[in-house]
Amino acid sequence: MKRSPAEEGWLGGQLLIAMPSMEDPRFARAVICLCAHSAEGAMGIVLNRAIENLTFDDLLKQLDVTPVPPARRIRLHAGGPVEGGRGFVLHTQDWSSESSLTVDGGFALTASVDILKAIAGGGGPRQGLLALGYAGWGPGQLESEIQHNAWLNVTPDEAILFTEEDQDAKWRRALAKLKVDPLLLVGTAGRA
Template identity: 90%
Template sequence: MARPGPASEGWLGGQILIAMPSMDDPRFARSVICLCAHSPEGAMGIVLNRTIENLTFDDLLKQLEVTPIPPQRRIRLHAGGPVEGGRGFVLHTEDWSSEGSLSIEGGFALTASVDILKAIAGGDGPRQGLLALGYAGWGPGQLESEIAGNAWLSVSPDEAILFTEEDQDAKWRRALAKLKVDPLLLVGTAGRA
C-alpha cells in the first residue's frame, strides 16, 4: 500500500497541530504537536511544548546505561503525549538516521532506538532533536473529527517551532503567529456554510 500523500491530499503527516483556545482536554490545552504520521489507520504525534523538569538527559542515560556520562551533547526531554509515557522517541533533523527511523514530511525524522541516544551522548547524531517520553495518538477518523470540530489548526513545520527551547505558552503563540492568527480573536465553534 502506498504511503498517504502530503497535507494537500488530506493527510497531515509532517504538519504542526496547534490546539485551539477552546480545547477542553487538559492534556492538550495550548499544545503544539508535530504530527509524525497520519493515515486512514489513525495518527501519531509528539507534543513539542511540554518539557520534563524532574528528569535530565544525564539521568536517562544512566538508567539506560548509555555512555559517556557526562555526555558530549545533550537534548531536552519532553512529555510527548499521554500514550506509552515510558517509551522514548527522538524527533530530529533528517541529517541522521538508523534502520528504524521514520522519515517525516518536511525533512525531519523520528527514531525510537537507543542508537540515537548513544550517538548524541558521543557528540554525534542529528544536528537538532528533542527526546519525547510518550506520544499523542488518534484512532481511525478521530483526528479528522476533532479538526472538523474546530479543536486544531495546522501549519507547516520549521526548526524553530520544533526545536527551540521555549515555555509552553510562548511556543503555542509563535505557532499561531506563523498563521498570522491572534489567539484573542479565535472562537471555539466551527461554522458551516
Template identity: 75%
Template sequence: MARKTPKPIPASAGIDPREGWLTGQLLVAMPAMQDPRFARAVICLCAHSGDGAMGIVLNKPLEGLSFEELLKQLNLDPVPPQRRIRLVSGGPVENGRGFVLHSDDWETEGSLKVQPGVALTASVDILKAIAGGGGPREGFLALGYAGWGPGQLENEIQQNAWLSVPADERLLFAAAPDRLWREALAKLHVDPALLSGTAGHA
C-alpha cells in the same frame, strides 16, 4: 521513576506514513481545548493515515528527569554526556517509550521520515550518538506520544479543536516551549484573543 528502554514505534499506533495526509504538519490546540493534557499544545504530526495518527507534543517540558539521568537508567555511556538534548512529555500514550524527533542529517535503520529535513527515531542508537557528541544537528527526546484512532483526529479538527500549521525548523527545534503556541499561531497570522470554538482552520 523507572523508564523503559526506547523501542520502535509500536504497531498499535496503526500508521502507514506513506499515505501522507497531515503528516509533517503542526497541530495547534484551540484556546477552547477541553482536554487539559493538550491545553495550548503544539504537536508535530509524525504520521497520519486512514488508520489513525501519531504525533509528538513539542511544548511540554518533562519534569523530574534529565538527559544524564535517563542515560544512567538505560546504562548508556558516556555519563556525563558530551552533548545533551532537552526532554519533553511527548503525549499521554506509552509515556515510558522514548522517541527522538530530529533533523534528518542523522538516521538509522527504523528512522521514520516525517517530512523533508525531519525524522523520528526510537532506537537507543541515537541516544548513544548524542551522548558521545555526535548525532543529528537538531533534536529532542520525547517520552510518550499522542495517538488517534481512525477518523478521530479528523473529527476533532471538524469540531475546531485544532488548527494545522506548516512546520519549520524554528518551531520544531528552536522556539521556547512557553512561547511556541503563540508563535505557531502567529505563523497563521492568528490572534489567540480572536479565536473561538466556532471557527477553525484545518
C-alpha cells in the same frame, strides 16, 4: 499516478495547534508535530511540554548508556499521554538509522537507543528533542476533532520544532505562522 499523503488529505509532517477552546488538559495550548497520519490513525509528538524532573544524564544512567556525563545533551519533553515510558527523538534528517521514520517536511523520528548513544557521544542529528510518550488518534478520530474546531494546522519550521521556549510562547509562535491572534479565536465552528 500515486498521490502524496498531503494530496490525499493526510497531515503528516504538519504542526497541530490546539485551539483555545481545547478542553482536554493534556492538550491545552499544545503544539504537536504530526509524525504520521493515514486512514489507520495518527501519531504525533507534543513539542511544548518540557520535563523538569528528569534530565538527559538521568535517562542515560537508567538505560546504561555511556558516556555520563555526555559530550552532548538533548532536551526532554512529555510527548503525549500514550506509552509515557517509551522514548522518541524527533530530529533533523542529517542523521538516521534503519529504525528512523521519515516525517514529511524534512524531519525524522527515531525510537532506538542508537540515537541516544550518538548524541551522548557528541554526534547524532544537528537538532532534536527527546519525547517520552506520544499523542495518538484512532481511525477518523483526528479528522473529527479538526471538524469540531479543536485543532489548526501549519507547516513546521526548525525554530518551532527545536528551540527551547515555554509552552505558551511556542503555542503563540505557531499561531503567528498562520497570522492568527489567539485573542480573536472562537471555540465554535461556523456553518455556511
